[in-house]
Amino acid sequence: MDSISEKHIQNGKLQVTVILVLGSLTVFSALFALGIGSSSNLDFISTLKFIFGIEEPTDLQSAIIWELRFPRILMAIIGGIALATAGALMQGCLGNPLVSPLTLGVASGAALGAALAIVLGISIVSIPELAIVANSFVFSLIVVFIILQLGKMTSLTAESYILVGIAITFICGAIVSTMQYFATDAQLSQLAHWSFGSLSRPDLTNVLWISVAVIGLLPTAMKWSWDLNAISLGGDEFAITTGVDPVAIRRNILILSALMTSIVIAFTGMIGFVGLAAPHMSRRIVGNDFRKLIPCSAVFGAFLMIFADTLGRTLFAPIVIPVGVMLAIIGGPFFLYLLLSKRGISSTRSLLGNSTPSGMGMYSSAHMSRL
Numbered sequence: 001m002d003s004i005s006e007k008h009i010q011n012g013k014l015q016v017t018v019i020l021v022l023g024s025l026t027v028f029s030a031l032f033a034l035g036i037g038s039s040s041n042l043d044f045i046s047t048l049k050f051i052f053g054i055e056e057p058t059d060l061q062s063a064i065i066w067e068l069r070f071p072r073i074l075m076a077i078i079g080g081i082a083l084a085t086a087g088a089l090m091q092g093c094l095g096n097p098l099v100s101p102l103t104l105g106v107a108s109g110a111a112l113g114a115a116l117a118i119v120l121g122i123s124i125v126s127i128p129e130l131a132i133v134a135n136s137f138v139f140s141l142i143v144v145f146i147i148l149q150l151g152k153m154t155s156l157t158a159e160s161y162i163l164v165g166i167a168i169t170f171i172c173g174a175i176v177s178t179m180q181y182f183a184t185d186a187q188l189s190q191l192a193h194w195s196f197g198s199l200s201r202p203d204l205t206n207v208l209w210i211s212v213a214v215i216g217l218l219p220t221a222m223k224w225s226w227d228l229n230a231i232s233l234g235g236d237e238f239a240i241t242t243g244v245d246p247v248a249i250r251r252n253i254l255i256l257s258a259l260m261t262s263i264v265i266a267f268t269g270m271i272g273f274v275g276l277a278a279p280h281m282s283r284r285i286v287g288n289d290f291r292k293l294i295p296c297s298a299v300f301g302a303f304l305m306i307f308a309d310t311l312g313r314t315l316f317a318p319i320v321i322p323v324g325v326m327l328a329i330i331g332g333p334f335f336l337y338l339l340l341s342k343r344g345i346s347s348t349r350s351l352l353g354n355s356t357p358s359g360m361g362m363y364s365s366a367h368m369s370r371l
Contacts (some may be wrong), residue, residue: 019299029303047065074208097283103165105172106144111270147161268324304331311330
């Protein structure tokens, strides 16, 4: 075995180790978050004793752990996995590391559906408790369907999907702003609260159903990692020579990403930073091999969500800052630092200035050498 092959195997083992370490850190963060809160008689050590059966909790302590904190933390994990995976898939199939469910209009469609339910009382279901959730889910999928149909009319390039998504985002934003202008104070408050993004809305039953749906979609995402590698290495032309249909893969991945995103934000509201930042940060750790990038992004997304939510719950306790706000506060400056660093600038230049005709100029030669 030559030195290049040995180095490649060693790098692969190191990357897998990093993912496992990050996963262990995420599990520890989840346990730590279970023991942190505004309750004075339920600290971290006591919570661990209750979880592992060392001591018996009171009814109040049990309710706080399993009915309040556990659904929230599980939602953070599943939501982070779904949004980060969707972001990695979108960035891979469109060849642009600045793409996310927010920039492609998925979240804007959800916001439009929520605004219709809150301001105008228009809902696709007759159950008031599910009006916002159902509208958000359906309208986000409708937006993706429109993007796919309009993308077909503009030669099916990666750029066409991005530009159509940006246009749809502005259109949905304009409609929502118009409805806000005519809304009452109570409606404005409810819409603003939804747009902040919160993990406290879904109960344990909803979170379990969301978990089943997201976990059920993850194997499909991993199955397409080989196709994404082919597209990212040489663009559409190279992918075709390897037997990959880039048009079909791009369409299927956008649908899958929209499903994963819609399932989460329909219950939580607008949470956008994870889908953008987690894949970007993971790419700096494991490179551009989507066999490792997708699971690393998922774990990183879960960790970011837990960290942001725990910080939001404890920083000004008993006041709780929504996770969407906390992610923007702590994530924005850090992500800007990554982009302005020497390596981030070179990556962004290769993206914006050296793209291939098929729009897959996301990866520089230095990045591809890490596959």
